[in-house]
Amino acid sequence: RYEQLDELRQDILKLNEKFNRLERVKYPGNSFVIISGVAPISTIEELNSAIDNANLARKSVKNSLKAACIIFDEELKMTLLKEAEITNDMEQALKNKEFVVYYQPKYKINTNQLVGAEALVRWRRNGNLISPVEFIPIFEKNGFIVNVDFYVYEEVCKMLHNRLKKRLPVIPISINVSRVHLNDEDFVNRFETLVDSYKIPHEYLELELTETVLLDNTLVAIDIMQQFRKKGFSVSIDDFGSGYSSLNLLKDINTDILKIDKEFFSQGEMKREEKIIVSSIINMAKQLNMKVVSEGVKTKKQFEFLRSIGCDMAQGYLFSMPIPVTEFEAMI
Ligand code: C2E
Ligand code: CA
Ligand code: CA
Numbered sequence: 001r002y003e004q005l006d007e008l009r010q011d012i013l014k015l016n017e018k019f020n021r022l023e024r025v026k027y028p029g030n031s032f033v034i035i036s037g038v039a040p041i042s043t044i045e046e047l048n049s050a051i052d053n054a055n056l057a058r059k060s061v062k063n064s065l066k067a068a069c070i071i072f073d074e075e076l077k078m079t080l081l082k083e084a085e086i087t088n089d090m091e092q093a094l095k096n097k098e099f100v101v102y103y104q105p106k107y108k109i110n111t112n113q114l115v116g117a118e119a120l121v122r123w124r125r126n127g128n129l130i131s132p133v134e135f136i137p138i139f140e141k142n143g144f145i146v147n148v149d150f151y152v153y154e155e156v157c158k159m160l161h162n163r164l165k166k167r168l169p170v171i172p173i174s175i176n177v178s179r180v181h182l183n184d185e186d187f188v189n190r191f192e193t194l195v196d197s198y199k200i201p202h203e204y205l206e207l208e209l210t211e212t213v214l215l216d217n218t219l220v221a222i223d224i225m226q227q228f229r230k231k232g233f234s235v236s237i238d239d240f241g242s243g244y245s246s247l248n249l250l251k252d253i254n255t256d257i258l259k260i261d262k263e264f265f266s267q268g269e270m271k272r273e274e275k276i277i278v279s280s281i282i283n284m285a286k287q288l289n290m291k292v293v294s295e296g297v298k299t300k301k302q303f304e305f306l307r308s309i310g311c312d313m314a315q316g317y318l319f320s321m322p323i324p325v326t327e328f329e330a331m332i
Pocket of ligand 2: 118176208238
């Protein structure tokens with residue numbers, strides 16, 4: 001029963017406190033966390049698999065500094081199975097070119113002009129198109145995101161390269177930068193080498209870093225953003241306004257573009273408070289010489305409001321969903 005499970009967790013928290021009081025004497029300056037995994041067992045023959053399951057449950061705890069007790073239930077079992085399947089298939093999928101890049105257009109608000117697009121990855125797997133929210137968190141955990149991201153970056157470079165070669169019009173494309181790249185000192189160079197190998201002028205690429213990545217690794221992120229800007233790439237803060245100390249970020253970070261989080265536009269009708277916040281963000285960004293893109297714009301009313309307060313660009317279902325490359329190229 002859930003109430004009983006909750007009680008059990010509380011007991012473990014208490015036990016952890018007790019343990020810490022005791023052990024602090026022996027190991028001054030250290031603290032301890034009890035992380036436990038629990039699995040059901042009905043006969044002694046199941047002992048080994050129950051121990052494995054309990055261990056799997058224990059290892060599923062992420063970034064916890066608090067005592068935790070995880071039960072191996074059906075839900076966890078399914079999640080772990082799905083994760084294992086994705087992990088098993090990912091390398092072959094990359095070789096088979098099952099990852100595909102979709103593009104979502106961005107429009108300049110006061111002229112309705114197509115001025116850019118964001119590259120968004122999908123996984124075409126057994127006839128289904130899987131959303132990145134299903135696999136990116138797993139790839140960020142196991143590191144494979146580095147390969148997928150560079151695959152996406154290269155596909156974008158190829159598209160731009162072909163258009164430039166044929167003297168077709170091009171617009172800047174933004175790509176997403178996973179938090180994992182921040183641990184790689186060579187990331188900026190590796191990115192530049194790729195872009196230069198396709199002879200793409202740097203102004204055609206924009207790098208999006210999410211606000212949470214910036215908050216978690218502020219100093220490294222600031223440094224990386226500076227390096228990219230010095231090389232002539234644009235950088236933007238993605239999901240701006242979704243965190244708790246968004247405003248604090250702005251005093252330390254030089255960025256070209258702010259992307260206002262789609263949560264502000266998730267209801268067709270914006271609340272008075274949301275409108276005030278969005279207007280203030282835009283005002284502030286202007287004074288700091290940043291451009292603003294509103295993301296997830298869904299209704300004509302939101303668009304009119306954004307126009308009235310001087311937002312520069314918009315991206316969202318009102319204009320277009322993310323679309324395959326051929327469809328996108330036909331629009332430019
Ligand atoms: P994001 O960077 O915030 O991307 C915007 C997401 O909003 C996209 O979801 C897009 O399809 C969705 N969206 C666009 N317009 C609307 C709208 O009007 N309403 C709503 N509700 N949603 C809208 P998507 O493609 O599922 O991507 C989800 C997230 O996965 C992205 O969020 C990004 O963080 C990550 N992601 C996607 N592609 C890549 C990639 O190539 N590399 C990395 N590292 N992350 C990626
Ligand atoms: Ca993004
Ligand atoms: Ca976003």
